Amino acid sequence: MKIAIIGLGLIGGSMAKAIKENTDHIVYGYDRKDTVIKKAQLIGAIDQALTDNLLKECDLTIVALYPKAAVDYIREHQEMFKKGSIVLDCCGVKQIVCSQVEPMALKQGFVFIGGHPMAGLEHSGFDHAKKALFKNASMILTPTKGSVQDVEKVKDLFTAIGFTNLQIATPQEHDQMIAFTSQLAHAVSSAYIKSPAAIKHKGFSAGSYRDLTRVAKLNEDMWTELFLDNSDYLAEEIDGIADRLKEYSAAIKAKDGETLRSLLKDGREKKAMIDGEIF
Amino acid sequence: MKIAIIGLGLIGGSMAKAIKENTDHIVYGYDRKDTVIKKAQLIGAIDQALTDNLLKECDLTIVALYPKAAVDYIREHQEMFKKGSIVLDCCGVKQIVCSQVEPMALKQGFVFIGGHPMAGLEHSGFDHAKKALFKNASMILTPTKGSVQDVEKVKDLFTAIGFTNLQIATPQEHDQMIAFTSQLAHAVSSAYIKSPAAIKHKGFSAGSYRDLTRVAKLNEDMWTELFLDNSDYLAEEIDGIADRLKEYSAAIKAKDGETLRSLLKDGREKKAMIDGEIF
CATH class of the missing domain: 3.40.50.720 (NAD(P)-binding Rossmann-like Domain)
Incomplete structure (x- = not known):
């Protein structure tokens, strides 16, 4: 060819x-x-x-x-x-x-x-x-x-x-899935690194920190265009995780161990199911 | 000994x-x-x-x-x-x-x-x-x-x-930093995997998805106790990232490329600074 x-x-x-x-x-x-x-x-x-x-x-x-x-x-x-x-x-x-x-x-x-x-x-x-x-x-x-x-x-x-x-x-399936698997990850990573505590973390960093912030290092020109070209799906994903995170902080502030445990358990089970480990 | x-x-x-x-x-x-x-x-x-x-x-x-x-x-x-x-x-x-x-x-x-x-x-x-x-x-x-x-x-x-x-x-420094580097990562990962799109992602998953959801697989008994024992710092971190994420989705919904680009640029620069690459 x-x-x-x-x-x-x-x-x-x-x-x-x-x-x-x-x-x-x-x-x-x-x-x-x-x-x-x-x-x-x-x-x-x-x-x-x-x-x-x-x-x-x-x-x-x-x-x-x-x-x-x-x-x-x-x-x-x-x-x-x-x-x-x-x-x-x-x-x-x-x-x-x-x-x-x-x-x-x-x-x-x-x-x-x-x-x-x-x-x-x-x-x-x-x-x-x-x-x-x-x-x-x-x-x-x-x-x-x-x-x-x-x-x-x-x-x-x-x-x-x-x-x-x-x-x-289909193009629609692609855009919906990519909003979750890739674009959301970049938005979350970018928002994660902006914690006021970030600057002082040296020596306290764990693998989880490194994983969560890796893709914060992105090309903002390209990702701005990609985000805006998939705005409906991505905004829904971002609002979704932000709202879910508020459930965790509400349970923590209320010292509600039962709710917090069930939120974490649900996440663990979903992860296992999605990775094909159970069910 | x-x-x-x-x-x-x-x-x-x-x-x-x-x-x-x-x-x-x-x-x-x-x-x-x-x-x-x-x-x-x-x-x-x-x-x-x-x-x-x-x-x-x-x-x-x-x-x-x-x-x-x-x-x-x-x-x-x-x-x-x-x-x-x-x-x-x-x-x-x-x-x-x-x-x-x-x-x-x-x-x-x-x-x-x-x-x-x-x-x-x-x-x-x-x-x-x-x-x-x-x-x-x-x-x-x-x-x-x-x-x-x-x-x-x-x-x-x-x-x-x-x-x-x-x-x-100090114990206080430890708890503040660990809320950011470790506990927040587990909360975010747990909330991430609960997107309704998660179940359909096979074949669309990228390294960023794997990184963001790895620690969703956690022991909910231990993490519930750890989260509640550090509730002030952790709730502040969770609310912080949830609020920051809403800035991204607001810019996306408003199709405001300038704000979105500057949010992403700020994240990239903070990541580089924190990893010791610039400044």
Whole structure:
């Protein structure tokens, strides 16, 4: 296949490196920074800089940009994608992207598949990209209109570069689940670290503290966009945990051991059930 | 030294195993379950079952019980501890323990040092105890009345069994910090897992989800007691994060990107500062 990768940041750059490392596909790369394109070519992460003419030959275009930029790129290039070729985005929100791109795909005759590689680092940019980023990771696909054969094609590619779990969902299911598993975790972690006690914790820190605050180190530009693009589901999740936390503090303030114990027991049992340990 | 260990659960059992593995001290053990004492003796985690007469000979008594049980044990045995010997508890709260035990220590002539080994597992009991539990862990000591020599004695012991960070604090400092680094993490994790979306998350889970929910798997009896024994500090921490979370959801609902970005940026910067990366 000829593959175009748009945006050679952490995700796009890692895709390029992983594809060149693990497959024989030809990779053309584009990035708004010229130096990144040159660097990618020099280290063999791409075969060539992408041009409009090369884009027209591609069987698969992977758009690894933030949501708004991804939709804009696809809109501006919609007439250039080869008929029947696949265009796949890598955004962490799917409804807002899929709902805008699908009409273009139908009109222009390309196949759009929404994608969300569940991999990331606390760092961004091509310099942090690595060919093993997707090893054992999950890829979520939201192929609302793509044929089974088209999905098979990208599945083979993603399996070849390390993904071990491919999940098929509707854009709505994706956004609802990701609000809980990923976005909420980032909001909670960010709010956690702001305790006035945080600055004095050295020597008292435990594994639980480290786990709870790890993802507070985030890229606020990207996460602001992702949060606002999934505002309904995420606001509901945040309000939900805030309200539940107030139940714990109310029981603690009332010295109500029975209620507190049952709140904690319920959490333990839900965790065990969800992890598949009981029931 | 002759060392008594009261309670051969996860912490006391691991202390026994680690002391016998790494030192030449003699260890006498007590547990309310007879079978546990026998098992501990058979595998060499203790030299002998503890008796009242043996307790009177001990240079160090480590009380590894829940807070109320620890205070009760020390109260009931206060006249048996050898004059000048050290009694150390292992409770996760210090003010409530130290304030009750210190008057007994002064009156009876033993030395009380509050201790909190920052190690634990999601499992409890002697069968999960292991000699390497404290490897590279932190031990917090609250030696309000102990002499430097006494603290040196326990420091040498704890260093020998794997602790690499000894932290000295007042009981009040300890309780305030532990409310933030450990207890809050358990409350948040417990509240997190109760989202209605949790049950459907399979295939969508990311490292952030796993980190945020790990400690939801807790022993509700122990944590209820710890939470209630530190109710002021903990309720303040819980209300604090709940209130901060509402700021995030308010910005998200208002589609206020500027406020949301600055909330996330502030969290990222605080995390970096606290981890010592900037400033």
